Amino acid sequence: MTHPFPLPAEDRATSPYTGWTRAHWEAAADGLLAAVTPYATPGRALYQLPGHRPSWSGTRSDGLEGFARTFLLAAFRVAGARGADPHGLLERYADGFATGTRRPGGDGPEDWPRIADRSQPLVESASIALGLRITRPWLWDRLDDGVRQRVGAWLTDALTATPVPTNWELFPVAVGGFLAEADVETEAARAAVDRGLARIEPWYTGDGWYSDGANRAFDYYNGWALHLYPALDAWLSGDTERLARYGQRLAAHLADYAHLFGGDGAPLHQGRSLIYRFAAAAPLWLGALTGHTPLAPGTTRRLASGALRYFLDRGAASGDGLLSLGWHGRYEGLVQPYSGPASPYWAAKGFLGLLLPEDHEVWTAREEPGPATAGADVTRAVHGPNWLLQSTTADGLVRLHNHGSEHLPPPGDPDQDDPYYARLAYSTATGPAPYGAAPDNHFGLLSGDRVSLRTRLEPLGAGDGWAASRHHARVVGEERPDEVRITGLVLAHGAAEIRVHLVAGAAPGHPVRQTGWAAPDEDLRSELLPLHGLLTADPLPAATAFSGRAVTPALTGETTGGAAGDLFVCLARLTAEPDPAPLETLARVDVAPADGGYEVRVAWWDGAAYRAHLSERAVRVAPAIPAPVSRS
Known part of the structure; x- marks a missing residue:
């Protein structure tokens, strides 16, 4: 299979099932980020990707989505390299922060829309906050004071905005965790974290599973939202009591979740937002990152790398390296009213494993089979x-x-x-x-x-x-x-x-x-x-x-x-x-x-x-x- 960006040679000694290593994840991240670079607006505040009608949120909101989700990918890449940034990713996004927050809510071509009740910018604020949090020494702490103040003020609206009563309740949690750490509206930030965590509690059905709201919607939002934000915030905060609680739930979830991947690496095709594709790898990495997983390190990497390779081998990134709205390639049946051209880039969550150091056993262990190929039906x-x-x-x-x-x-x-x-x-x-x-x-x-x-x-x-x-x-x-x-x-x-x-x-x-x-x-x-x-x-x-x-x-x-x-x-x-x-x-x-x-x-x-x-x-x-x- 020819990919739209170069990848290293396979390593079948360490990775007998997929052939892929950490170097392949880094190369894939670099390729995806290079592909979106031409679509940044002049001040780099928005990424206006081609190939689809605007979502119901509008063109500027879609551009903010492009900035936020690709910034999260860049943040994982740089934080995983302990600040090494040979491609100048953080400089690029620093420019965007400065430009987009000059007149939030204004009508200029690069003004970020404000975060309002049940708005798409509330969703994107979580990716921005998480990216800033994990790259804080190399980006946030080096921004001009005025830019920090403007970005903090823009994010603060997420603390009181009304979410859709689903996994959206956790977006203020992600923002609050960062702002509390950065000493911005600390009391309100901590209150937003506590409020969001309390609101998802009735949805926990036991055995590691949440419903996505007060209904019976069970899907991948368990892994890339409902487990991700609480456990990751507790880990980043060093809150061992909360991490023990959410980590125990995560481990129980992963005991089932590992069975959702086919022998070819494919995640199960069920639920909404499937255009996020290899974001399905996020909870696998999260278990290894927080130390709450029942999976062997080699099994974690085999399942995660299998998912990434499954999609890249089958045309998920088009000839110009852009992720399409679909599963393999473009497929209209997966396009939802809130899907914009940059929506697929929540696949960035699948790169969470780059936060694990390169000598971590999840990267060095020999791959082991997943449950679908482990020897018994x-x-x-x-x-x-x-x-x-x-x-x-x-x-x-x-x-x-x-x-x-x-x-x-x-x-x-x-x-x-x-x-x-x-x-x-x-x-x-x-x-x-x-x-x-x-x-x-x-x-x-x-x-x-x-x-x-x-x-x-x-x-x-x-x-x-x-x-x-x-x-x-x-x-x-x-x-x-x-x-x-x-x-x-x-x-x-x-x-x-x-x-x-x-x-x-x-x-x-x-x-x-x-x-x-x-x-x-x-x-x-x-x-x-x-x-x-x-x-x-x-x-x-x-x-x-x-x-x-x-x-x-x-x-x-x-x-x-x-x-x-x-x-x-x-x-x-x-x-x-x-x-x-x-x-x-x-x-x-x-x-x-x-x-x-x-x-x-x-x-x-x-x-x-x-x-x-x-x-x-x-x-x-x-x-x-x-x-x-x-x-x-």
């Missing part, structure tokens, strides 16, 4: 979000079965589920079909060309090889839209999944549809086999972040309106194995009415067996007496 219950993770070593794929995460519909469009939160499953090699397309990995009611929404999700637990939930199925435009309840269960083993859905409250004769993985028509195999209540239907085309030609298998059925509800069961598989065993040989499933619901008995090909009871009230799953399935 894994199914892992993640209890905070109520997920089931499933990985297979034969192809390095990771799959997430989602029975606990949801998200509000997109702004102005209450008639669609959010494809990045509401689907039944996600993976490291497939992307959800975007808004407006027939949803992949979905089970619901059909009404003409509409499908029901997965609303009011209620987790019902996750355990050894299974996860379950209940939700209301709302078909847009129908009367009494919340009357139908769907209880869902997945049982996973190897690369195979059994998907079970119990529909209650539906009128007789209502069509239902089950869809599988939206997989590219090359390299991957996506299959659905009907087992109970379903028949094979025509596959559904879609374009995803991975392929302009993905195909989603589909099954259809029909409700009877029975007193115990209607049960629908299928066998599914997503695999990249070149010659997998026939899907029908992987499991035997028996279904029978039982105790006001249904009993489902599953016997896997290798002798593992389960017995599940589903009713509208509950789901119970337990191991059963092994009964090997014949593959003859």
Whole structure:
């Protein structure tokens, strides 16, 4: 693969999995920063990157975003080199600080917009404050007094600005931590830190996971915001009591988080703001930096370097070295209303590892395999979000079965589920079909060309090889839209999944549809086999972040309106194995009415067996007496 900027030769002795070392991270940072240099305004206060319409915040706000996020990358690069700055990065950004704060809120072409309630400049203030904090001896302390006063005054507005009640609550924490250290509005700065930390506390669900606000949105904001800012502020402050608290949570999170990376380095494709790409490496480095991680040093570097290389090898930085709005290359399905041309540069957070000295064991240890390639297939219950993770070593794929995460519909469009939160499953090699397309990995009611929404999700637990939930199925435009309840269960083993859905409250004769993985028509195999209540239907085309030609298998059925509800069961598989065993040989499933619901008995090909009871009230799953399935 030819990259848009030069990289050192691979080192397969130290890094047998990725070939990449600290030198590759430094070269990547240098290349990304060199690529944005031509797009700085004359006074270097804004970076107006090409290639996209302005975000809903406006052109100058987008330019500030370009300054802030690339400055954070420059700060990691220089602070990691202990102040060495051969490319003059800090001089460049010092000029920008002087220019942008001359008339904050003015109408000049380089005047920074003021930080206001729920404004994009509030987001960017966190990157600016963190960058100033970690480069303080080489930048802040050397700025002219007048510039320091103006920058401090601009940042001070973040201490009292009202955030969106999500991870935004932590942006004043980042600003307050720096200002308190710099003796600027110290009392207000410390109050902002305490207030922000208190506001995220109710969102901690335990086991290392936060919801992103008072909802059930679980995603990468756990790693690149909700863990990052509290733990990093405590570490930078030397507050051992707070670091112990947030570090313990971080370590618990990383025990699950390490399982979200595929054998090819890809992070799991789920949640919003995926254009930040290798920012997914930030919590891995944070664990090593703070000393709160369950991962071996070689595993940390393998996962982080694998993520960086995954994207750079696949065109995330275009021919001119600029990060595009997308996943591999540009992809409109990931562009959100707040996405500006410089939004992808929050990927800078992934370079947090440069703060670790070059002789730290995370850089010197030999790479070790990540969980997806560690020698055994894994199914892992993640209890905070109520997920089931499933990985297979034969192809390095990771799959997430989602029975606990949801998200509000997109702004102005209450008639669609959010494809990045509401689907039944996600993976490291497939992307959800975007808004407006027939949803992949979905089970619901059909009404003409509409499908029901997965609303009011209620987790019902996750355990050894299974996860379950209940939700209301709302078909847009129908009367009494919340009357139908769907209880869902997945049982996973190897690369195979059994998907079970119990529909209650539906009128007789209502069509239902089950869809599988939206997989590219090359390299991957996506299959659905009907087992109970379903028949094979025509596959559904879609374009995803991975392929302009993905195909989603589909099954259809029909409700009877029975007193115990209607049960629908299928066998599914997503695999990249070149010659997998026939899907029908992987499991035997028996279904029978039982105790006001249904009993489902599953016997896997290798002798593992389960017995599940589903009713509208509950789901119970337990191991059963092994009964090997014949593959003859």
